[in-house]
Amino acid sequence: MMEHNLQHTISLLTRTPAALNALLRDLPETWTFRNEGENTWSAFDVLGHLIHGERTDWMPRAKLVLKFGETKTFESFDRRGHVREIQDKSLAQLLDEFARLRLENLDELRALNLRREDLERRGRHPALGVVTLSELLATWAAHDLTHLHQISRVMAHQYREGVGPWSAYLGVLQCAGHSASS
Amino acid sequence: MMEHNLQHTISLLTRTPAALNALLRDLPETWTFRNEGENTWSAFDVLGHLIHGERTDWMPRAKLVLKFGETKTFESFDRRGHVREIQDKSLAQLLDEFARLRLENLDELRALNLRREDLERRGRHPALGVVTLSELLATWAAHDLTHLHQISRVMAHQYREGVGPWSAYLGVLQCAGHSASS
Numbered sequence: 001m002m003e004h005n006l007q008h009t010i011s012l013l014t015r016t017p018a019a020l021n022a023l024l025r026d027l028p029e030t031w032t033f034r035n036e037g038e039n040t041w042s043a044f045d046v047l048g049h050l051i052h053g054e055r056t057d058w059m060p061r062a063k064l065v066l067k068f069g070e071t072k073t074f075e076s077f078d079r080r081g082h083v084r085e086i087q088d089k090s091l092a093q094l095l096d097e098f099a100r101l102r103l104e105n106l107d108e109l110r111a112l113n114l115r116r117e118d119l120e121r122r123g124r125h126p127a128l129g130v131v132t133l134s135e136l137l138a139t140w141a142a143h144d145l146t147h148l149h150q151i152s153r154v155m156a157h158q159y160r161e162g163v164g165p166w167s168a169y170l171g172v173l174q175c176a177g178h179s180a181s182s
Numbered sequence: 183m184m185e186h187n188l189q190h191t192i193s194l195l196t197r198t199p200a201a202l203n204a205l206l207r208d209l210p211e212t213w214t215f216r217n218e219g220e221n222t223w224s225a226f227d228v229l230g231h232l233i234h235g236e237r238t239d240w241m242p243r244a245k246l247v248l249k250f251g252e253t254k255t256f257e258s259f260d261r262r263g264h265v266r267e268i269q270d271k272s273l274a275q276l277l278d279e280f281a282r283l284r285l286e287n288l289d290e291l292r293a294l295n296l297r298r299e300d301l302e303r304r305g306r307h308p309a310l311g312v313v314t315l316s317e318l319l320a321t322w323a324a325h326d327l328t329h330l331h332q333i334s335r336v337m338a339h340q341y342r343e344g345v346g347p348w349s350a351y352l353g354v355l356q357c358a359g360h361s362a363s364s
Binding site for chain 2 (some may be wrong): 003004005007008011012015016018019020021022023024026027028030031125128129131132134135136138139141142143145146148149150152153155156159161162163164165166168170171172173175
């Protein structure tokens with residue numbers, strides 16, 4: 001397992017919007033608007049959640065750590081914040097918005113010129129307590145992956161019946177769904 | 183849940199190579215060459231497996247169903263078949279090869295002009311017994327998703343320590359890994 005490496009984190013964060021764009025744009029809506037049942041998310045909902053994170057979670061928290069350290073607790077992340085992000089939007093609009101916000105945030109992150117000692121700075125999470133800037137940035141990348149993992153699962157679920165007996169062989173259909181948020 | 187729909191299947195199958203390309207090309211090798219431990223696969227290995235499937239699994243089996251129905255059993259899929267696909271190859275070469283083979287296979291699939299009654303035709307799987315062409319094609323799409331799900335998990339695993347206490351909130355890190363093959 002590798003330690004957190006800022007350049008590796010940025011490499012991944014840079015690619016996620018393009019990967020989701022390549023996977024989802026212009027796909028039939030039966031793939032992108034269906035979920036796994038009541039109170040679960042579709043790929044469309046997940047995009048709204050990623051957008052909400054770009055606005056309110058990662059960079060705002062990073063700047064709070066750099067400015068106030070442990071003395072100011074992060075605002076709680078709103079798990080329902082995606083609802084207003086997706087209202088009256090098309091999937092194409094969400095993909096564009098996510099790409100634009102991510103680009104802006106990564107420009108801002110790079111401009112901070114963070115050094116190793118900056119990454120060790122500590123902040124305070126409302127539930128988890130003391131966390132480091134390094135952990136926050138690593139989580140930003142892993143959070144992209146948790147939602148790519150979720151989108152794959154939600155989409156595969158739509159073919160649960162369609163695959164017939166092969167369902168026993170498809171790992172994604174055995175996944176219980178353990179997605180949570182930051 | 184939706185029934186299997188050939189156009190929806192083709193829409194998804196068309197996008198997977200571009201999605202993997204956008205996610206993986208030129209990523210630092212610490213993301214793409216590391217796995218989850220002994221006898222597990224890296225993203226690089228998974229690409230080799232997808233290539234092997236394009237060569238030996240989906241279209242060869244589809245053509246066998248159309249030609250021989252239940253009278254000829256599919257050849258067993260070689261779960262170690264990726265080993266020779268990845269030998270002496272770069273990640274970029276595997277991405278190119280997967281895209282090329284997928285394109286060829288989808289051209290061939292479209293050229294079959296399958297009708298509803300063709301999709302109901304039956305073949306024989308060496309372990310699962312009687313399966314339909316519809317189930318085989320739905321599985322081709324769901325198999326892409328199972329491996330996108332796996333790649334997300336394998337990559338997130340590399341940051342298991344890096345995310346610190348956030349690991350409790352990241353669904354992908356709770357996933358036990360249940361990937362299997364077709």
